[in-house]
Amino acid sequence: MDVFTLGFWIIGGILFIIAILKGKGGAKESMKKSRGMMKNMLGDIIGIICLIGLLLTFIPPQTIKTVLGSENVFFSSLVAALIGSVTLIPAFVAFPLVGSFVDAGASIVPGVAFLTTLTMVGVVTFPLEKKEFGLKFALTRNVLSFSAAIVIAILMGVIL
Amino acid sequence: MVDLVKKNKLPMSVFIVYIILFIVNGDLGKEALSNTSYYLIEMFQILPVIFMLTVAIDILIPKEWIIKRLGSRSGIVGGVLALAFGSLSAGPIYAAFPIAKMLHKKGASVSNVVIILSAWAVIKVPMLANEMKFLGSEFMLTRWLLTVVLIMAIGWIMKQAKIPISGEEDQVKKRLYVKEDYCIGCSACQKSMPQVFEMRQGKAYVIHENIEIDMTLLQKNVAKCPTKAIIMND
Numbered sequence: 001m002d003v004f005t006l007g008f009w010i011i012g013g014i015l016f017i018i019a020i021l022k023g024k025g026g027a028k029e030s031m032k033k034s035r036g037m038m039k040n041m042l043g044d045i046i047g048i049i050c051l052i053g054l055l056l057t058f059i060p061p062q063t064i065k066t067v068l069g070s071e072n073v074f075f076s077s078l079v080a081a082l083i084g085s086v087t088l089i090p091a092f093v094a095f096p097l098v099g100s101f102v103d104a105g106a107s108i109v110p111g112v113a114f115l116t117t118l119t120m121v122g123v124v125t126f127p128l129e130k131k132e133f134g135l136k137f138a139l140t141r142n143v144l145s146f147s148a149a150i151v152i153a154i155l156m157g158v159i160l
Numbered sequence: 161m162v163d164l165v166k167k168n169k170l171p172m173s174v175f176i177v178y179i180i181l182f183i184v185n186g187d188l189g190k191e192a193l194s195n196t197s198y199y200l201i202e203m204f205q206i207l208p209v210i211f212m213l214t215v216a217i218d219i220l221i222p223k224e225w226i227i228k229r230l231g232s233r234s235g236i237v238g239g240v241l242a243l244a245f246g247s248l249s250a251g252p253i254y255a256a257f258p259i260a261k262m263l264h265k266k267g268a269s270v271s272n273v274v275i276i277l278s279a280w281a282v283i284k285v286p287m288l289a290n291e292m293k294f295l296g297s298e299f300m301l302t303r304w305l306l307t308v309v310l311i312m313a314i315g316w317i318m319k320q321a322k323i324p325i326s327g328e329e330d331q332v333k334k335r336l337y338v339k340e341d342y343c344i345g346c347s348a349c350q351k352s353m354p355q356v357f358e359m360r361q362g363k364a365y366v367i368h369e370n371i372e373i374d375m376t377l378l379q380k381n382v383a384k385c386p387t388k389a390i391i392m393n394d
Contacts, residue, residue, distance in 0.1 A: 001205055004286040008209050008250040015220065016212035023219035034214040037258050038207065045254055047171030049203055053196025054177060057188055088252065090198070091287045099294030112303060115291075119281040125254050127170050132257050133273075134326040140318055141274055148310040155306055160299065 246279025
């Protein structure tokens with residue numbers, strides 16, 4: 001567990017204890033409500049996680065490497081953004097991967113597109129997002145995030 | 161059993177794919193499983209915290225506070241607060257779903273929910289440190305700045321487009337609600353049945369629809385509403 005997750009645990013734990021002490025009777029009901037909400041999502045979350053494992057097997061970092069290193073920047077940016085949308089790889093893998101390309105002199109545009117859609121657009125988490133927030137919300141948010149990632153990538157290319 | 165499968169379509173179909181993969185190519189299946197384990201551990205590390213936080217938010221933060229700070233009239237200050245809240249969290253985006261939902265139920269606006277979700281996903285502090293290490297501070301800062309601006313823009317667009325938040329279970333449960341566009345905020349329903357209706361920014365809202373309600377009184381209220389904004393479905 002990294003420091004930040006640990007910090008999150010500590011803060012969450014303290015707030016939880018305060019809430020229980022302060023909430024008295026309400027705490028039980030609130031816990032029941034939260035538990036119900038989590039239970040509702042748990043099946044989907046586990047499904048999503050297993051799906052991520054599958055996707056990573058079929059789209060390994062080597063594939064991403066080939067895309068990021070491609071000569072055609074326009075094409076590789078688009079594909080990089082799409083791959084970023086469907087995969088969820090940890091930041092400590094993604095940053096060094098993109099870093100090694102930038103160091104080698106490749107364009108940063110595909111790398112930025114990839115990094116941004118990686119976290120902001122979630123094709124895999126889409127079913128859960130749709131279930132919890134509605135189709136319109138999930139669709140609009142993901143489409144806008146994808147466009148935003150492209151805009152960020154292009155601007156980064158212009159600025160840096 | 162049928163219900164269980166219906167409710168868990170996604171995990172069930174993934175499970176079937178795994179079985180097929182193991183039959184066709186056992187090595188690939190094993191690799192997929194070992195890839196999965198990292199994320200499973202991450203999930204078990206983060207979900208208990210999310211549970212504790214949703215309970216804490218529910219009990220400790222009053223509705224009025226959330227409406228004021230993160231509601232539809234919270235403006236840019238609300239946006240910044242949402243951004244800070246999302247950035248200071250830990251865990252993957254799905255961990256943000258229960259929290260964002262809880263905040264929305266307590267009055268946070270759609271645009272602020274979007275900002276929390278996006279910030280939670282993209283601009284977390286430990287990730288920024290990692291990015292700086294591998295790509296340099298100039299790269300990290302520029303991307304951070306652009307991302308913040310665009311996240312705010314996405315929130316704004318979704319607000320302008322009036323995108324609603326309505327989860328599947330909300331739609332099923334919505335037997336009683338107030339049409340926001342019709343309500344003129346006379347607060348007659350709220351005065352008559354404060355346990356059911358609440359005034360939020362000059363509009364009536366249904367706060368509890370599943371409690372034991374005096375149906376005759378409720379029907380009276382529905383009939384009494386001057387603009388017929390209270391909708392009751394059976």
